[in-house]
Amino acid sequence: MVRIAVLASGSGTNTERLIEHFAEHPAGRVVLVGCDQPDAGVLERAWRLHVPGYLFNGRQLREGSVLRELRSQRIDLIVLAGFMRLVPAEVVRAFPERIVNIHPALLPKFGGKGMYGRRVHEAVIAAGEQESGITIHLVNERYDEGRIVHQASCPVLANDTPEALAERIHALEHEHYPEVVSNLIEGMRK
Ligand code: GAR
Numbered sequence: 001m002v003r004i005a006v007l008a009s010g011s012g013t014n015t016e017r018l019i020e021h022f023a024e025h026p027a028g029r030v031v032l033v034g035c036d037q038p039d040a041g042v043l044e045r046a047w048r049l050h051v052p053g054y055l056f057n058g059r060q061l062r063e064g065s066v067l068r069e070l071r072s073q074r075i076d077l078i079v080l081a082g083f084m085r086l087v088p089a090e091v092v093r094a095f096p097e098r099i100v101n102i103h104p105a106l107l108p109k110f111g112g113k114g115m116y117g118r119r120v121h122e123a124v125i126a127a128g129e130q131e132s133g134i135t136i137h138l139v140n141e142r143y144d145e146g147r148i149v150h151q152a153s154c155p156v157l158a159n160d161t162p163e164a165l166a167e168r169i170h171a172l173e174h175e176h177y178p179e180v181v182s183n184l185i186e187g188m189r190k
Helices: 013-023 041-048 058-062 065-072 089-094 118-126 162-189
Strands: 002-008 028-035 053-055 077-080 099-103 131-138 148-155
Touching: 002 013, 002 162, 013 028, 013 041, 013 162, 028 041, 028 065, 028 162, 041 053, 058 065, 065 089, 077 162, 099 162, 118 162, 131 162, 148 162
Parallel strands: 002 028, 002 077, 028 053, 077 099
Antiparallel strands: 099 131, 131 148
16 A cells, blocks of 8 residues: 655645545555645544644754654655645655646746746736646655646636636646556556
């Protein structure tokens, strides 16, 4: 059984879909939800779905406590779902090709430091793009630059607001992320 830790900073809708998807899965289970924001909705969702929540701060992430926790929980795969911090190099090295992220745009466009959540959708609309989407990629030591494993697109409509676009993107994320993580797990078992 592949033991999955989800790291998130916000509402946690993707985290909820992942927990549900893997609840009965033969090959993987979400066993930990790590979060760096004490008020984040994701902690409440984890609690409701009976998955242990683990709250930490930026210093604990940088200074190794989070890595120790992941190791002590025997985590095999880290899934970022709206996690807003850079994953430290030490963690990336400890989980080679075992950290995956979802980004709410079609990378390599609209990625990098500071590009998250609503800001991404604002930038896509401001640039006059006719298409946006999601990118699921492995995580390396730089924001949004690891190898892309899956992309899916959706239209940007005339007069779209960041909220309307975010809703379309979220639907796409919920549809694709659990499935793509399942496929990664299948690959890990070979
Ligand atoms: C998602 O849209 C995810 O792609 C984005 O944060 C949102 C979290 O939503 N991630 C980033 O912007 C990372 N750069 P959720 O809390 O409802 O799952």
